[in-house]
Amino acid sequence: MTWHSLFDLSTMEHRHLLFAYAAVLVIQGGYFGWIAWNWSHSKGTRH
């Protein structure tokens, strides 16, 4: 398989493969980003 065939959306199997990998990366990255955003907008201890 190549990068070109990964983004070949002409068949259902290739579309679903791309959607599955993209969903995993978006969900994991999104959750990490949400934690990082909250971390950067929260105050540390005063010590």
Next chain:
Amino acid sequence: MEQRTHTLRSVAWLWFGISVAVLVVGFRQALFLTPTDAAQGDVGRIFYYHVPIAMLSLLFPYLNFAGSLAYLYWRRRDPLKALTADAFAVASAEVAVVYSTIVLLTGMLWGRAAWGIWWAWDARLTSMLLLWLLYVSYLVLRRFSSTGQSHTLAAVLSVFAAVDVPIVYMSIRWWRTQHPAPVFGGGPNSGMDKSMLPAFFWNLAGWAIWGVLILAFRFALERRRQIADQEAALQAIEASLEIPQ
């Protein structure tokens, strides 16, 4: 204190770098280096994300269970320790929801392409959906309950939710299901071809290291919130005790 913070930050960045590097190797192995499955075609490559993440999705509920039990034990004996246990419980519940959401989504995408259907109400899929609902309920209860006992109620719910984990695990052994048979420990015909092993284990390692990272990061965030709340409460008490001159 300053030195400890600096060390923890360095370890976190190192851990982040290692997890991304292992995940990049796993991604490359799964999509570009492993031969295409003769029976399933390229859609079979979903397996390399679906199965490792499914295995890990059954571990985080047990961490939540351990944190909840510790909270229930310490809540009257040592409230500060109970708060730490509670932070660990909520962090592991969120990571469990993230991982089980991915399992359900990738499974449905594979099922539609391989079986021709998005969903089947068989024992594995239904028990996994139930697990996801239980941990979403846990988080919703914590977020919206206004009884003042929400952390205790959530901890009790967590103890019951953990019962579903062995049911999910054993469902494809106890019942004949639409879901494929177990890859490991499923009898003489189980296991996978040698050519699939590197992609599988790189992704298992990658998502495990990543899971530890987001669990630790979320735990640190919750602890920071708890300490900020304690400081705010302390300041309010101090202010109320000040006698006007």
